Structure formats: C-alpha cells, structure tokens
Amino acid sequence: xxxxxxxxxxxxxxxxxxASIGMAGTLDDVKAKGFIQVGVNGDLFGFGKPDEKGVWKxxxxxxxxxxxAAVFGDADKxxxxxxxxxxxxxxxxxxEIDLLSRNATQTLSRDTDLGLNFAHVNYYDGQGxxxxxxxxxxxxxxxxxxxxxxxxxxxxxxxxxxYFRVQKMTMKPVVIExxxxxxxxxxxxxxxxxxxxxxxxxxxxxxxxxxQGYTILPEIISKEPLAPAxxxxxxxxxxxxxxSVMAMIEAEELGITSANVDExxxxxxxxxxxxxxxxxxxxxxxxxxxxxxxxxxKLVGNYGExxxxxxxxxxxxxxxxxxxxxxxxxxxxxxxxxK
Amino acid sequence: xxxxxxxxxxxxxxxxxxxLLYQIFTVLGVALLSYYLISNTLANLERQSISTGFxxxxxxAAFEIGESVLDYxxxxxxxxxxxxxxxxxxxxxxxxxxxxxxxxxIIGIARLSSNWLVSKxxxxxxxxxxxxxxxxQLFFWYAFFYEILPAPKQALNPVTGVFLSxxxxxxxxxxxxxxxxxxxxxxxxxxxxGIILKKWAHRxxxxxxxxxxxxxxxxxxxxGLPLLAWLLGGAPTAMNTPVLxxxxxKGGVTVTPEFTALLLGLVLYTAAFVAEIVRAGIQSxxxxxxxxxxxIGLKPGQVLNLVILPQxxxxxxxxxxxxxxxxxxxxSLAVAIGYPDFVSVAGTTINQTGQAIEGVGLIxxxxxxxxxxxxxxxxxxxxxxxxxxx
Numbered sequence: 001x002x003x004x005x006x007x008x009x010x011x012x013x014x015x016x017x018x019a020s021i022g023m024a025g026t027l028d029d030v031k032a033k034g035f036i037q038v039g040v041n042g043d044l045f046g047f048g049k050p051d052e053k054g055v056w057k058x059x060x061x062x063x064x065x066x067x068x069a070a071v072f073g074d075a076d077k078x079x080x081x082x083x084x085x086x087x088x089x090x091x092x093x094x095x096e097i098d099l100l101s102r103n104a105t106q107t108l109s110r111d112t113d114l115g116l117n118f119a120h121v122n123y124y125d126g127q128g129x130x131x132x133x134x135x136x137x138x139x140x141x142x143x144x145x146x147x148x149x150x151x152x153x154x155x156x157x158x159x160x161x162x163y164f165r166v167q168k169m170t171m172k173p174v175v176i177e178x179x180x181x182x183x184x185x186x187x188x189x190x191x192x193x194x195x196x197x198x199x200x201x202x203x204x205x206x207x208x209x210x211x212q213g214y215t216i217l218p219e220i221i222s223k224e225p226l227a228p229a230x231x232x233x234x235x236x237x238x239x240x241x242x243x244s245v246m247a248m249i250e251a252e253e254l255g256i257t258s259a260n261v262d263e264x265x266x267x268x269x270x271x272x273x274x275x276x277x278x279x280x281x282x283x284x285x286x287x288x289x290x291x292x293x294x295x296x297x298k299l300v301g302n303y304g305e306x307x308x309x310x311x312x313x314x315x316x317x318x319x320x321x322x323x324x325x326x327x328x329x330x331x332x333x334x335x336x337x338x339k
Numbered sequence: 340x341x342x343x344x345x346x347x348x349x350x351x352x353x354x355x356x357x358x359l360l361y362q363i364f365t366v367l368g369v370a371l372l373s374y375y376l377i378s379n380t381l382a383n384l385e386r387q388s389i390s391t392g393f394x395x396x397x398x399x400a401a402f403e404i405g406e407s408v409l410d411y412x413x414x415x416x417x418x419x420x421x422x423x424x425x426x427x428x429x430x431x432x433x434x435x436x437x438x439x440x441x442x443x444x445i446i447g448i449a450r451l452s453s454n455w456l457v458s459k460x461x462x463x464x465x466x467x468x469x470x471x472x473x474x475x476q477l478f479f480w481y482a483f484f485y486e487i488l489p490a491p492k493q494a495l496n497p498v499t500g501v502f503l504s505x506x507x508x509x510x511x512x513x514x515x516x517x518x519x520x521x522x523x524x525x526x527x528x529x530x531x532x533g534i535i536l537k538k539w540a541h542r543x544x545x546x547x548x549x550x551x552x553x554x555x556x557x558x559x560x561x562x563g564l565p566l567l568a569w570l571l572g573g574a575p576t577a578m579n580t581p582v583l584x585x586x587x588x589k590g591g592v593t594v595t596p597e598f599t600a601l602l603l604g605l606v607l608y609t610a611a612f613v614a615e616i617v618r619a620g621i622q623s624x625x626x627x628x629x630x631x632x633x634x635i636g637l638k639p640g641q642v643l644n645l646v647i648l649p650q651x652x653x654x655x656x657x658x659x660x661x662x663x664x665x666x667x668x669x670x671s672l673a674v675a676i677g678y679p680d681f682v683s684v685a686g687t688t689i690n691q692t693g694q695a696i697e698g699v700g701l702i703x704x705x706x707x708x709x710x711x712x713x714x715x716x717x718x719x720x721x722x723x724x725x726x727x728x729x
Binding site for chain 1: 390676
C-alpha cells in the first residue's frame with residue numbers, strides 16, 4: 001500500500017508530464033474549474049487534518065483557505081489531497097495539485113532542482129528531540145548511542161545524521177513511514193528518542209498515553225521555514241499565494257481581525273484603506289478583485305487568529321508564538337508594504 | 340505441375356510474410372510509444388527545471404541506515420546506501436525463502452497426516468495465515484516485539500551473553516581468529532567432498548546395486564572437519580560479548596525487531612500457500628505409485644524420496660517459484676515497520692534528491708533482477724527434475 005503511494009504519483013507524474021501542463025494560467029485553470037486542488041498533510045493535528053466532523057482544520061489548511069478567499073471570495077472552494085512527505089512534490093510537479101500547503105521546509109535544492117517556488121513562510125519551525133522524562137536526559141548532547149525514531153521523507157533524516165556527526169556521536173535510526181505507527185513504536189520504548197520538527201513533536205506528545213511523561217529537549221538542530229509551494233514558471237499564481245499569506249500577517253500588524261474588519265473599512269488610515277481595497281490598486285495588480293484581502297481577513301482571519309486557533313497555547317499543542325510572532329514583538333513575521 | 344508453386348503469391352496473402360508484417364508493426368508501435376513517453380517526460384522535466392540522470396548516486400547520502408552488513412556511515416554515497424538496502428532486501432528474501440520452503444513442506448505433509456490432530460492443526464494454520472493480509476501480520480508481529488519485550492535495561496538474559504529486549508536479540512559472537520577461517524574452509528571442503536561422494540555412491544549403486552549410508556558419512560564430515568580445523572588452529576574461545584552501555588548494547592550481533600517481524604510475517608504468510616502447493620503436489624501422485632513402491636520392499640523414507648517426491652516436485656516447483664517471487668516482492672512492505680530494505684532506502688534517496696523517476700526506475704530494475712534470477716534458477720531446477728522419458 002505504501003509502495004503504491006509512491007509509485008502511483010510517479011507514474012501519474014510521468015504520464016501527466018507527457019500530457020503537457022500549461023506553464024502559466026493556474027489562476028485561469030482554477031477559476032475555470034471553480035476550486036483549488038490543495039495538497040495537505042491529512043494527518044498532522046494543528047496543521048492539516050480533518051476534525052471529527054470531517055471538516056479540514058489547521059494552520060496549513062487556513063493558509064489554503066486564505067488563497068481560496070482571495071481568488072473566489074469564498075474560503076472553502078478547495079479540494080484537499082492528503083499527501084505523504086514523499087509524494088507531495090511529485091504531486092505538485094505533475095499538476096495533480098495547484099498548491100502545496102503541507103508543512104514543507106523551503107530549501108535551496110527544492111527551490112531549484114525540484115522546480116518549485118516557495119511563498120512566504122507560514123510557520124518557522126526547527127527540528128528537535130522528544131524524549132521520555134524517565135531517561136533523565138537534559139540535553140541532546142547526551143544522546144550518544146541512542147536509537148532514534150525518525151519520520152522518513154523529510155529533511156529530518158539528514159539533519160539528525162548531520163547533528164550526530166558533528167557531535168561525534170553514534171545513532172541507530174528506526175525509520176517508519178506512518179506517523180501513527182512510528183509514535184506507537186516510540187511510546188512503547190522501541191526508541192530512546194524521537195526526532196522531527198518541534199511542532200510535530202508537540203502534536204505527537206499531545207496524543208501520548210501520558211503527555212506529561214515526555215519532554216522536548218532544548219536543542220533545535222535545524223532551520224525549518226515551512227512555506228506553501230507552487231510550481232516554477234507561473235509568476236501570477238505565485239504572487240497570489242505569496243501575498244495571501246502575507247496579507248494575514250500584514251492584517252495582524254495593522255490590527256485588523258475577522259471581527260473588526262468591517263469597521264476597519266471606514267478607517268482613515270491610508271495603509272488600511274489600501275489594504276482592504278477601499279482605495280483600489282492592489283487587487284488589480286494581482287489579477288484579483290479589490291476585496292481580496294478583505295475576504296481573507298473576513299473569512300479566515302489574520303495570522304495571529306489563525307495561529308492561536310490551530311496551534312496556540314490554548315490548543316492541545318500549546319505552542320508559544322516564539323519565532324512566529326510579529327517582528328514588532330520580537331518574532332520573524334515581517335511583510336513588505338502593501339502598496 | 341508446378342504452376343501453383345511457382346506462381347507468385349501476393350505479399351499480403353502469404354501468411355508467413357503477413358505475420359512478419361504484424362510483428363514489425365507491433366515493435367514499431369511499442370518503440371514509438373516509448374519514444375513519445377520518454378522524450379515528452381524529459382522535455383517536461385527540462386521545462387520545469389527538474390534535473391535528471393544518475394549523477395546523484397555519487398553524492399554524499401548524509402543519512403544513517405538502521406542496519407547494514409557493510410560498513411556504512413552517513414558520509415558514504417547514495418550509491419552505497421542503495422547497495423546496503425539491496426543487500427538487506429537480499430538477506431531477508433533469501434532467508435525467508437529457505438525458511439518458507441522448509442516450513443511449508445512440513446505443514447503440507449502434516450496436512451496429509453493420518454493423525455487427526457496434526458492434520459487439523461495444519462489445516463487451521465493454513466486457513467488462518469492465508470486469509471489475513473500480510474501487512475496486518477507484519478504490524479502484529481512488530482507490535483508484538485516492541486510491546487511485549489522489556490527495555491534494554493531490563494533485558495531478558497536467558498543464557499550468558501544473550502539478551503532479549505525491545506531493541507532486539509543481542510548475542511555474543513566469537514572474536515575473530517584465523518582458526519575460524521580455517522574452519523570455514525574445512526566446511527566448504529566437506530560440503531564439496533560430500534557432493535562428490537553422493538554422486539559416486541549413486542553411480543556405484545546403479546552399477547553394483549550396493550547402497551552406501553552417505554547421509555551419516557556426510558554429516559560426520561560436515562561437523563568433524565571444521566571442528567578439527569578449529570582444534571588444530573588452537574581452539575580459540577575469546578568472545579565478543581554484548582555489554583549494556585548507555586542507551587544500548589555494545590558489541591555482539593543484534594537481530595532487530597524490524598528484521599525479525601518482517602521475516603516472521605513473510606515466512607508464516609507464504610508458508611501457508613507453500614503448504615497447499617506441497618499438499619497438492621503429493622496428492623497428484625497416484626496412490627498406486629506408493630503401493631507399488633512399498634510392494635517392492637522400499638522403506639517409507641525411500642518411498643518418499645525415490646518415488647513420491649520426484650513425481651510431486653514436477654507439480655510443486657512452478658507454483659512454488661511464484662510464491663518465492665511473492666515473498667521477495669512482499670518484502671518491500673518493510674517500509675511499514677522500519678526495516679531498511681531497498682524500497683525504504685530508495686524512498687529516502689528520492690525524497691532527499693527529488694529524483695523520483697530515477698529512484699522508482701531503480702526499484703523496478705532491482706525487483707526485476709531478483710525475480711528474473713529466482714525464476715531462472717527455478718526453471719533450471721525444474722528442467723533438472725523433469726521426468727526422463729525412456
């Protein structure tokens with residue numbers, strides 16, 4: 001079954017590639033078919049996973065909904081394709097999906113070799129270690145000789161191997177493709193430590209038999225800027241996705257929320273007027289309606305709302321804003337002027 | 340008259356030429372289709388700036404692999420990492436096939452036993468293991484190992500130097516010494532001598548009618564010669580014993596839960612099918628053959644070895660080959676339970692390099708090599724055991 005997961009998209013890729021995808025015009029394609037096909041995680045709480053009613057929830061899902069709101073004025077004109085870490089890029093390259101919003105780390109080789117373009121980062125993450133408190137380990141530097149549970153198909157395998165080499169330590173990886181299977185093996189004690197992006201570890205810990213028994217070590221061993229991605233070669237579509245993410249951040253900075261966006265339309269601040277399309281220009285430049293940013297905030301919310309709703313301290317993930325706070329609050333979230 | 344034969348047959352009415360024409364068209368069609376697919380794929384990859392080719396095989400892999408018989412580290416190339424995966428698949432398939440054939444034969448014969456309990460037990464084994472999807476069985480065995488067995492610090496220690504924990508079975512092995520090399524050479528010599536002896540005894544029996552207890556002689560040689568070599572080499576006894584150090588055992592040899600679960604799952608599953616094949620093969624030999632063999636005074640073992648099995652094997656071997664191929668291909672389910680087989684390593688390689696088409700191509704080639712060489716061997720064996728018509 002897992003093999004099929006890998007082989008099928010590749011075959012689809014080779015067939016679809018030969019069936020020739022239009023280089024430009026994703027926006028026109030999307031408008032013509034009436035929905036955006038979005039690749040998501042499908043199994044990652046807080047980022048992309050359907051809730052018990054089957055409604056898709058998560059930070060990555062809300063990012064895609066923002067794009068839908070910008071394009072259609074309706075946040076839910078989306079069809080979701082759950083993808084594994086291995087199939088995600090192929091699905092995008094082959095044209096099976098229009099947008100990949102699946103906690104993917106931006107790297108140089110993905111940007112170039114794989115023919116992708118990454119939009120603005122929607123979550124600054126980093127790889128860490130989850131470990132049982134019973135072992136009494138306080139630092140990742142004490143992990144020499146450990147057996148490490150690793151989720152494959154990400155940069156995690158490489159990062160952890162690099163880290164252990166630099167520290168002159170040895171490790172034994174146990175690589176299992178499904179998060180659920182791997183977590184079970186980890187909680188049963190098959191591995192001493194589990195490594196993945198810290199956000200994922202928070203999610204995995206939340207479903208542990210005893211979440212209090214586990215801790216995330218202080219060392220963060222990699223930079224993982226997670227960003228939505230589109231195919232190379234369609235600049236208009238790239239701009240739309242890019243500015244949809246940034247609009248949420250800009251709105252938080254301007255103090256616009258889904259609750260007050262209608263009042264804000266009457267604001268005298270020219271920055272807010274431009275942003276919400278009261279003074280037109282931005283929409284036309286992107287090839288969208290002037291209401292695009294208004295729709296994003298009204299239907300999805302600003303970045304702060306989206307963060308707190310999906311992964312914030314009041315969710316089971318209990319993640320602090322940290323690097324994901326606005327630059328004005330000491331974080332990295334910063335956008336160019338919307339004019 | 341030869342007017343009919345000398346008259347030129349129109350080209351399209353000549354069945355031979357027509358057949359040739361069809362074949363040429365088919366080959367042309369296939370060639371054109373592949374050319375279209377390949378050139379189009381390449382053109383599209385090019386246009387999307389996705390690089391192609393196998394250059395990545397020389398790049399540093401930079402990821403660790405859980406188990407390897409080769410000396411592998413993250414600093415080695417993707418090519419070597421894939422080789423490690425290839426060998427891991429080879430090991431699990433080879434051991435799996437050997438165990439499957441042994442277990443399947445035993446159960447198949449037990450299924451025909453006149454003992455009610457034995458035959459019913461084998462029947463339930465076959466029904467149970469045949470009817471549960473192999474992936475579920477793998478999950479079951481894997482979970483069984485990591486849930487039931489204790490952590491390394493509380494490892495079970497049934498015999499000195501042997502530890503059983505959720506990290507696997509760890510046991511001591513003899514420290515390297517030249518005497519072991521001599522013993523290994525002696526073992527190979529004993530096996531070759533055994534084969535020659537067996538052939539000679541066979542010929543002697545054909546000409547003189549005297550039989551020789553080759554089984555006992557060969558057993559004595561296979562055990563005796565290496566033992567002698569080891570004694571002459573100074574009888575070294577130093578052991579490389581595992582010691583619990585930090586998180587895990589250092590030293591000795593580890594059989595991981597992933598490997599054991601995969602092997603167990605594949606063997607138990609495939610053996611159920613093999614048992615049915617063996618049973619069908621034995622039942623295909625008519626009862627008269629056995630009765631005739633007994634009536635000329637052959638012992639029960641000889642009846643089985645000289646009369647029943649040679650005839651049953653003709654029926655058994657072709658479907659058995661297909662089960663062997665199934666086992667090899669099912670070993671790719673290893674990714675689900677973390678055994679680093681070829682598919683697992685290739686999957687990591689694909690993800691890190693993005694060379695999906697090359698990676699999947701490699702996977703296909705590797706399984707094709709495994710399957711073709713298994714069939715080639717089994718076809719050779721099948722030809723060898725074919726009934727010689729006199």
